[in-house]
Amino acid sequence: MNRFAELLDRLAYEPGRNNKLRLMTDYFRHTPDPERGYALAALTGNLTFQYAKPGMIRGLITERADPVLFALSRDFVGDTSETIALMWPVPEARPNFIPSISDVVTTLNTLGKAQLPAQIARWLDALDETGRWALLKLVTGALRVGVSARLAKTAAAALGDKDVTEIELMWSGLEPPYTDLFAWLEGRGDKPSTTDPAPFRPAMLAHAIEDTDFEKLDPANYMAEWKWDGIRVQASAGVNEHGDRIVRMYSRTGEDISKGFPDLLDSLNFNGSLDGELLILRDNRVQSFNVLQQRLNRKAVTPKLLLEYPAHLRAYDLLFDGSDDLRELPFEERRTRLQSFIARHAHPRLDLSPLVAFKTWPELAAARADPASAGAGEDANAVEGIMLKRRDAPYMPGRPKGLWWKWKRDPLTVDAVLMYAQRGSGKRSSYYSDYTFGVWSVIDGTDTLVPVGKAYFGFTDEELLKIDRYVRNNTVERFGPVRAVKYGPDEGLVLEVAFEGLQRSTRHKSGLAMRFPRINRLRWDKPPREADRLENLEKMLEGMEMGRSALQAAAP
Template sequence: MDAFARLLDSLAFESSRNAKEALLVDYFARTPDPDRGYALAALTGTLDIRTAKPALLKALVAERTDPVLFALSYDFVGDLSETIALMWPAPAAPCGTVPGLSGVVEDLMRAGRGQAPRLIAGWLDALDESGRWALLKLVTGGLRVGVSARLAKTALARLGTVPVDEIEDVWNTLTPPYRSLFDWLEGRAGKPVTRDPAPFRPPMLAHPLDEERDLASLPAEDFLAEWKWDGIRVQAAAGRDGDQIRRRLYSRSGEDITGAFPDLIEDLTFDGAIDGELLVIRDGEVQPFSELQRRLNRKTADARLMQALPVGIRAYDLLMEEGEDLRPLPFATRRARLEALVRRLQSPRIDLSPLISMQAWEDLRQARTEPSAHLAPADAAAVEGVMLKRRASPYVPGRPKGEWFKWKRDPFLIDAVLMYAQRGHGKRSSYYSDYTFGVWRGSELVPVGKAYFGFTDEELLQIDRFVRTHTVGRFGPVREVARAPDRGLVLEIAFEGLNRSGRHKSGLAMRFPRISRLRWDKPPAEADRIETLEALLSATRA
């Protein structure tokens, strides 16, 4: 555990990406199996220790410390692992021993729920503050040390001569502690081979388009353009396993979500892999994202839900077909193969995301601004923007430069009044950084959304100071902020769209709200009214 604790401690205090990568390379090179494999799993979020959850840890520390003091400390620190590590009463003399990282993981994997508290308490007694913090981060799964899964895989690539994209290609076929992966990277074995007929393939991602810079330098004739839909990115894979066809639906991150969409799975009658957008499509019209949300995060779906919320895939790309890997081919070629496949399928649940006809960038700019000129009203309302894909681009995992671009529609803007504030977590635990804001309905303010980002550090200090000096009520950790037509703070809120919502007092829910700027220049009486949002919703659904 000592080496793992030192790694996490170093990563937490290192801001440079290159330096973090160097720390990971050094750790993977020096640490034997299976410890480094379990560390890799913890860093990439693939380690799931089911017997040790936050509730168990809170119960443990409650037995050793004053519960009120712990609650106050946790509220201030904002990080459960850090709070317990600092507050855990260390024995007067060293007590017990702690196995290596692999021993800790494997002991907890074998332990029942009744055994796990005893194991963890014994290890906490034997470790110092850094060791306790690393142990707790390990068992809860939330490391928060600034290492993405892609960065960890980039560090792995530096162990040998294997490109990171090849690691991505086999990643979802492997399981901790990744012995076969390290054997391949260090030249002791060949590339791991999967027998799964419908594996996940890592997705290709787009860069945000810089309109002024990119459109001036990119030739329009080199690109194809298509709509960017407001759903979730999925991959539909099917393959033959003997006489059977195995069918799977994956999220963008590779999570198997097949069980939640049995109605769609029935239509995966091809041998290949389609990249597309999962949408609720009723009578040929795309429904708002709020409809799709009702089917997300469910393990299963009953007949009534499937009938009320029928899902489908708007296909973007074809990655595999009849055992042939199409990813090295140009996008234009893959698109032609995709069109032919969708025609053959004749499935009501799998259709094509239409291309946008353009001769110059101005054509695309107009389509992005007014999708209703090209699409039916419901479909136009479900468009987030446009995608640009280089005709010659292969399908490469990650976010390669210069190949794909996303050009989202300009956000909607309203002026709303700050109503409530709550302290954040981690680095923001000392500041009121989570805000609820509202608009006027008659003489009453009704909440329409929450936001906790979009502002600078300097603006955070300004809002925090305002909250502390204008608090008129407290509800647990929440502060009610003074607001009246002549007294309060107006925030300009940017958001991507609106949906009806029975869970909100206003009846409306915003998509991705964030604070665009502080309107110190505007009195609350001049903030927007609910009628403005109702009109916006009607206009986008017209």
């Protein structure tokens, strides 16, 4: 456990990608099985424990320290694990036993819920501050040391001078502690294979395209399709060795979300693997992402939920057709196979995402600006943008440059006034980086700022320092970790906020809710009295609703 704690500590403070790779590869090379396998599982987010929850961990410290002091310390430190590790009282007689990672994993997977708190407390008593921090990170699954799952796999691949893509392609069939994987990487065993009939295949991702990129690209080399406002999923189906049919639905990152969508799984009558978008369809029209959210992360899926929010899969790509692996084929050829595949397995819950016809970049830009006139029809309001895919591109894990591009529709913007700020978490725990902003509205005959949203990204590190300094110098009141800042018609900080959409909300005082708000730029040049008004946002929303109504009226 101490070596793993040292690795996490060094990774957390190491900014360079190559240095992070060297640290992890060195750890994998000099750490025996099964310890390194469980470490790889932790770094890739593949360790979960049924009863080890953050609430239980917080309960342990509040039994041993003043709860108010813990809450204040947590707000200052910005990380629960680090706060508990620093505050944990060291017993006079410390246990003479340092747990290994395999000890922790095995115990957490077998121990009952009632016995778990006492066992974690014994481990915390035995470890030093860094060890306690690493243990709590391991238990809660929130490492946050600046390492992605792909980077950790890349470090493991370096043991045998392998391409990380090879590991990505077999990853879904592997389980911790990955002894077969490490044996293959070190030349001591055969390459692992999987017998899972419905595995997850690592997703191919796109780069955001910039205006300057079009100058280097030939439109004849690309095909375009709509980017729908749902969530990217993969549907995989097959028959196991016992003849049982297995169907699974995965998120873009490989999380099995099948239990949440039994209605959709029942309709997938194929053998193979599809890449597509999970949507909600009502009366054959794609609903907004806000409607889809009613189906996401549900512990129980009721008949009423299934009836009111029917799930639908809109296919983008075909990875496997039966046992035929199509990922090495060019996209244009896979697309032809996909059309035939969907036709063979026709179902009301499954359809094909249409292509966008274009010959020049200006034609594609016009389609992006007006999807309704470019083939999206009544679903135009559910179009998030356009995907560009090279005709000759194979389906590759990760985000290879130049093969796929995403060109999202221009966001909506509003000028709002900063009202409240709160410190962030992790590396931002020392800065006020989470902001609540508002627009003007007449309340009881007086112009008043009404909160309309919160944002914690979109700004640069340099801008963060400026906003943090402004918050500290202009605080007028404190509410725990939250600071209210000075604002009025002639004093305050105006933020240009970008967002993807608006919807009506009974949970917000303004009556509106923004989708994906972020800070677009700082308007030091604009006095708060010139910020937007709530009426502007209401007109914006009314325009969206009228557009949706017009599309529905025009639909056959």
